[in-house]
Amino acid sequence: MRFITGSKEEILGQLHRFSGDEVQAETEAVVKAIIAEVRADGDDALFRFTERFDGVKLTDFRVPQEALEQAFNQVEPDFIEALEQAKANILSYHQKQKQSGFVDTEKNGVLRGQLIRPLETAGIYVPGGTAAYPSSVLMNILPAKIAGVPRIIMVTPPGKDGMNPHILAAAAIAGADEVYQIGGAQAIAALAFGTDSIPKVDKIVGPGNLFVALAKREVFGIVDIDMIAGPSEIVVVADATANPRFVAADLLSQAEHDKLARAILITTSEQFGKSVADEVEKQLQTLPRVEIATASIANFGQVIVTETLADAFEIMNDIAPEHLEIQLENAIDYLSYVKNAGSVFLGAYASEPLGDYFAGPNHVLPTSGTARFFSPLGVADFCKRTSFISYTKEALAKEKDAIVLLAEKEGLTAHARAIQIRFEEEN
Amino acid sequence: MRFITGSKEEILGQLHRFSGDEVQAETEAVVKAIIAEVRADGDDALFRFTERFDGVKLTDFRVPQEALEQAFNQVEPDFIEALEQAKANILSYHQKQKQSGFVDTEKNGVLRGQLIRPLETAGIYVPGGTAAYPSSVLMNILPAKIAGVPRIIMVTPPGKDGMNPHILAAAAIAGADEVYQIGGAQAIAALAFGTDSIPKVDKIVGPGNLFVALAKREVFGIVDIDMIAGPSEIVVVADATANPRFVAADLLSQAEHDKLARAILITTSEQFGKSVADEVEKQLQTLPRVEIATASIANFGQVIVTETLADAFEIMNDIAPEHLEIQLENAIDYLSYVKNAGSVFLGAYASEPLGDYFAGPNHVLPTSGTARFFSPLGVADFCKRTSFISYTKEALAKEKDAIVLLAEKEGLTAHARAIQIRFEEEN
Known part of the structure; x- marks a missing residue:
C-alpha cells in the first residue's frame, strides 16, 4: 500500500481523484x-x-x-x-x-x-x-x-x-x-x-x-x-486502538470487488498503518480473488497518516467515500464529523460486509466522491412529490395586488390578467 | 385551439407527445x-x-x-x-x-x-x-x-x-x-x-x-x-360549472411563456370547450405577448372532450402536466385521481400565476411529462442522506453465519473473511 504522510494540505494535494474521463x-x-x-x-x-x-x-x-x-x-x-x-x-x-x-x-x-x-x-x-x-x-x-x-x-x-x-x-x-x-x-x-x-x-x-x-x-x-456508478471505495479511519487484522480484512473485502476499487486507511499512527499494510499483504495471499485484490491494493491502496484526527476527517470528507468505517473508541462520537459518505460503519464489529448483505441500510451507494451530493438508494427514489394549493376568493383578494405587480414586473401580462379577471364585475 | 373528441383510447392515440428529439x-x-x-x-x-x-x-x-x-x-x-x-x-x-x-x-x-x-x-x-x-x-x-x-x-x-x-x-x-x-x-x-x-x-x-x-x-x-427542463405545460380539467373566462385566462398565462408551451383543456362538455376556445381567441388579441401566445395556442393548444371525468383524469395522468388546474366543484375531492402532475391548483381561485409567484409551493416543476418521475424543486434537492450502523460483537455473532453464507454464495471470500476474522481466537 502506498503511504502518504504530511500536513492536511500536502495530503490533499496528493490524493488520487476520479476524473470521470475513464468513460470512453x-x-x-x-x-x-x-x-x-x-x-x-x-x-x-x-x-x-x-x-x-x-x-x-x-x-x-x-x-x-x-x-x-x-x-x-x-x-x-x-x-x-x-x-x-x-x-x-x-x-x-x-x-x-x-x-x-x-x-x-x-x-x-x-x-x-x-x-x-x-x-x-x-x-x-x-x-x-x-x-x-x-x-x-x-x-x-x-x-x-x-x-x-x-x-x-x-x-x-x-x-x-x-x-x-x-x-x-x-x-x-x-x-x-x-x-x-x-x-x-x-x-x-x-x-x-x-x-x-x-x-x-x-x-x-x-x-x-x-x-x-x-x-x-x-x-x-x-x-x-438512480445514479452514475463509478469505481467504489472504502475509507477506514482508525487509530492504534483498532485491531489491524480487522481493518486489513475490511480493506480487502473492498479490494476483491474490482481492480479499480480503492481501499484507503486514514490513521494518526504510522506504526498502526504499517501493521495494517503488513496484514493486508499476509491476508491477500490466501484469497481466491487474489489477482483482483492485488491489483486494487497495488494501484489504489493507500495508508494516509495525518497529524490529527480532525485532519483525518477533513481528508475523508474530501474523498467522500462510498463506505466509511470509523474504528475508533466511542466511534459514534465522531458521526458529527462526517459530511460526505454513503454509509458509515461504527466501531470494531460493524464490518462493511455486514452492511453489504444484512444489517438493513441499502448497499447501493454513491461512489467515486459523489457522496458529496448523491444518497444511498432508498424509498424516496421510488416516490415523487406533487404540490397543491386551494384558495378562496377572499384569500386571493388579499394577495392579488402583489401577484399582479410581480407578474407585470416580469413582463408577463397574461399572468397578471389571470388574477385580475377573477375580480372583474362581469363574472 | 384543436378539438379532440372520442373514447379514451382514441384520444390517447392522438396526443402530441414530447419526444426529446428537439435536442439537436x-x-x-x-x-x-x-x-x-x-x-x-x-x-x-x-x-x-x-x-x-x-x-x-x-x-x-x-x-x-x-x-x-x-x-x-x-x-x-x-x-x-x-x-x-x-x-x-x-x-x-x-x-x-x-x-x-x-x-x-x-x-x-x-x-x-x-x-x-x-x-x-x-x-x-x-x-x-x-x-x-x-x-x-x-x-x-x-x-x-x-x-x-x-x-x-x-x-x-x-x-x-x-x-x-x-x-x-x-x-x-x-x-x-x-x-x-x-x-x-x-x-x-x-x-x-x-x-x-x-x-x-x-x-x-x-x-x-x-x-x-x-x-x-x-x-x-x-x-x-435538478432536472432536464423541456417545454412547459398546463392542463385544466373543468366541467360546465367552471367560468370559461377564468379558464381561458389561465391557459393564456401558460401560452405567453413560450411558442412551445402547451395549454390544454380537458372537459366533459364540448359546449364548455367551445366557450373557452372563443374566450381564448378574444383575450389573446389584447395581450402584449400576442405573437408568442398565438403561436403556442395554434400549435399546441388543445380542447380534449372526454366521455367521463374518470377518462379526463386518466388522460391528464398520461400527459403528466407540469401544472394541473382542477376547476370542478369540490375540486379537492379529485386529488386522489391525480397520479402524475407537478403542481395542482384546486378550484376557481387557485389560478396558476398565484402558484408561480406567491402561494409558496415551488414553481420549478417537472415539464414535458417528466412529472411521472421528477418532483417539484424542494428542500430534499439540497440535502443528502447518509446511513449508519453500529453493532456489538454479540449482535454480530447472531447474524454472522447468514452473512458468511451469502458472501460465499456470491464468491466474495474476503467479505466472508472480514466477518469470520472477528471471531477467531487469536484476536
Missing part, C-alpha cells in the same frame, strides 16, 4: 447506436443484440413465473433462509424512510400541501455473469416495494447455460412483478422507450458495466435513473 | 467543446466565451456585495415589498418539507440510522435577457437556504447595459452568498469543475436555454443537477 468516447458512440436501433426496431433489435452480445438466441424475453418458483425450490434452503433474514432487516430499515405528505392550513381560506406518491413502474437492472449478486436484487427491489410501486420490472442478461437460479430465487423473495432476460445498453433502451415485449418504466435503477452506465446516462430525462 | 446533435457538440475548453483553460476560456456570446468584455466575474445592496435600494419599494411577502410564503411552505434523520434501536446491541445533511455548496443558474425572472431567484435559492446549504453561488449572464437590478435585488432578498456574471454552457462548466474565479459546487439547479440544459446533462455525475 467510443463506447458512448456504440451505446448511442444501440439505443437508436432499439427505438427504431424494438424487439427485433433486442433479439439481434442478445444473440450478438450474450451469444443466446431467444424467442421470448419474459421469464415465466413458474421459473421463479422453480428456482426458489431448487436452491439450498439455508440460502433462502439467509436471504429471508436479510429481507426482514432491509424492510424494517427502509420502512423508517417512508415519508408522508402534508396539508398546511395556516391562513384562512388557503390550503397548501404536498402529496407523496409511488412511481407507477420501476425497472431494476441486475447484472449477469460473475457480478450477479442476489443481495443486489433485494437491495434494489425492496425499497420500491415499500414505496408502493405497483409494477416492478426486473431485467437481467440471459446466460448461455440458462438463468442463474440464485438470482431468480432472490427475485421471487423480493417480489419482482415481471422478469425479462435482457441485458446491456439494449435493456436500458427497452425500459426507457418500451418495446412490444418490454414495458416502458418511469425509473431505471441498478448497477451495471460501462455500457449500462452510459446508456442510463443517455436516457436520463426520458426516464429517471 | 450539433448543439450537443458545441456544448461539449465549450465544457472541454473551460476545463482546460479555466477563467481565460470564460472571459473569451463571455465576450463572444454575451458581447461583454469583463475583467472580473464577481458581482460585489455592494452592487446587491445598491440594487435593493434602487428598485421600487412596492416591488421589494411584494417579493418579501412571496418570500415569507415560500419559506413557510418549504419549512414543512424539512426531513429529519432517525436512529433505530430495535435489536439489542444494534443501532441503525440515517443522517440528513445539507449539501455544502449549491450553484443557482438564473437566465438573463427577457427570461430573467426575479421570482425564479427566490424559488431556487430559498429551498437551499432552508436545507441549510452554507454556500449558495448564483450565476447569471452579464447584460450589455449592466446587471438587471430586479434580479440582483431578488438575490439579496433570497440570500445568495456570492453572485457571478457568467452565463450559458460556460457557466455550467465553471460550476461543475471550478476555475480560479468560480467555485466548484455540489449541485446545479435553475432553468436555462438549450445550451444550459445540455451542459447540465453533460456534467451530471460530476455534480448533481
Whole structure:
C-alpha cells in the first residue's frame, strides 16, 4: 500500500481523484447506436443484440413465473433462509424512510400541501455473469416495494447455460412483478422507450458495466435513473486502538470487488498503518480473488497518516467515500464529523460486509466522491412529490395586488390578467 | 385551439407527445467543446466565451456585495415589498418539507440510522435577457437556504447595459452568498469543475436555454443537477360549472411563456370547450405577448372532450402536466385521481400565476411529462442522506453465519473473511 504522510494540505494535494474521463468516447458512440436501433426496431433489435452480445438466441424475453418458483425450490434452503433474514432487516430499515405528505392550513381560506406518491413502474437492472449478486436484487427491489410501486420490472442478461437460479430465487423473495432476460445498453433502451415485449418504466435503477452506465446516462430525462456508478471505495479511519487484522480484512473485502476499487486507511499512527499494510499483504495471499485484490491494493491502496484526527476527517470528507468505517473508541462520537459518505460503519464489529448483505441500510451507494451530493438508494427514489394549493376568493383578494405587480414586473401580462379577471364585475 | 373528441383510447392515440428529439446533435457538440475548453483553460476560456456570446468584455466575474445592496435600494419599494411577502410564503411552505434523520434501536446491541445533511455548496443558474425572472431567484435559492446549504453561488449572464437590478435585488432578498456574471454552457462548466474565479459546487439547479440544459446533462455525475427542463405545460380539467373566462385566462398565462408551451383543456362538455376556445381567441388579441401566445395556442393548444371525468383524469395522468388546474366543484375531492402532475391548483381561485409567484409551493416543476418521475424543486434537492450502523460483537455473532453464507454464495471470500476474522481466537 502506498503511504502518504504530511500536513492536511500536502495530503490533499496528493490524493488520487476520479476524473470521470475513464468513460470512453467510443463506447458512448456504440451505446448511442444501440439505443437508436432499439427505438427504431424494438424487439427485433433486442433479439439481434442478445444473440450478438450474450451469444443466446431467444424467442421470448419474459421469464415465466413458474421459473421463479422453480428456482426458489431448487436452491439450498439455508440460502433462502439467509436471504429471508436479510429481507426482514432491509424492510424494517427502509420502512423508517417512508415519508408522508402534508396539508398546511395556516391562513384562512388557503390550503397548501404536498402529496407523496409511488412511481407507477420501476425497472431494476441486475447484472449477469460473475457480478450477479442476489443481495443486489433485494437491495434494489425492496425499497420500491415499500414505496408502493405497483409494477416492478426486473431485467437481467440471459446466460448461455440458462438463468442463474440464485438470482431468480432472490427475485421471487423480493417480489419482482415481471422478469425479462435482457441485458446491456439494449435493456436500458427497452425500459426507457418500451418495446412490444418490454414495458416502458418511469425509473431505471441498478448497477451495471460501462455500457449500462452510459446508456442510463443517455436516457436520463426520458426516464429517471438512480445514479452514475463509478469505481467504489472504502475509507477506514482508525487509530492504534483498532485491531489491524480487522481493518486489513475490511480493506480487502473492498479490494476483491474490482481492480479499480480503492481501499484507503486514514490513521494518526504510522506504526498502526504499517501493521495494517503488513496484514493486508499476509491476508491477500490466501484469497481466491487474489489477482483482483492485488491489483486494487497495488494501484489504489493507500495508508494516509495525518497529524490529527480532525485532519483525518477533513481528508475523508474530501474523498467522500462510498463506505466509511470509523474504528475508533466511542466511534459514534465522531458521526458529527462526517459530511460526505454513503454509509458509515461504527466501531470494531460493524464490518462493511455486514452492511453489504444484512444489517438493513441499502448497499447501493454513491461512489467515486459523489457522496458529496448523491444518497444511498432508498424509498424516496421510488416516490415523487406533487404540490397543491386551494384558495378562496377572499384569500386571493388579499394577495392579488402583489401577484399582479410581480407578474407585470416580469413582463408577463397574461399572468397578471389571470388574477385580475377573477375580480372583474362581469363574472 | 384543436378539438379532440372520442373514447379514451382514441384520444390517447392522438396526443402530441414530447419526444426529446428537439435536442439537436450539433448543439450537443458545441456544448461539449465549450465544457472541454473551460476545463482546460479555466477563467481565460470564460472571459473569451463571455465576450463572444454575451458581447461583454469583463475583467472580473464577481458581482460585489455592494452592487446587491445598491440594487435593493434602487428598485421600487412596492416591488421589494411584494417579493418579501412571496418570500415569507415560500419559506413557510418549504419549512414543512424539512426531513429529519432517525436512529433505530430495535435489536439489542444494534443501532441503525440515517443522517440528513445539507449539501455544502449549491450553484443557482438564473437566465438573463427577457427570461430573467426575479421570482425564479427566490424559488431556487430559498429551498437551499432552508436545507441549510452554507454556500449558495448564483450565476447569471452579464447584460450589455449592466446587471438587471430586479434580479440582483431578488438575490439579496433570497440570500445568495456570492453572485457571478457568467452565463450559458460556460457557466455550467465553471460550476461543475471550478476555475480560479468560480467555485466548484455540489449541485446545479435553475432553468436555462438549450445550451444550459445540455451542459447540465453533460456534467451530471460530476455534480448533481435538478432536472432536464423541456417545454412547459398546463392542463385544466373543468366541467360546465367552471367560468370559461377564468379558464381561458389561465391557459393564456401558460401560452405567453413560450411558442412551445402547451395549454390544454380537458372537459366533459364540448359546449364548455367551445366557450373557452372563443374566450381564448378574444383575450389573446389584447395581450402584449400576442405573437408568442398565438403561436403556442395554434400549435399546441388543445380542447380534449372526454366521455367521463374518470377518462379526463386518466388522460391528464398520461400527459403528466407540469401544472394541473382542477376547476370542478369540490375540486379537492379529485386529488386522489391525480397520479402524475407537478403542481395542482384546486378550484376557481387557485389560478396558476398565484402558484408561480406567491402561494409558496415551488414553481420549478417537472415539464414535458417528466412529472411521472421528477418532483417539484424542494428542500430534499439540497440535502443528502447518509446511513449508519453500529453493532456489538454479540449482535454480530447472531447474524454472522447468514452473512458468511451469502458472501460465499456470491464468491466474495474476503467479505466472508472480514466477518469470520472477528471471531477467531487469536484476536
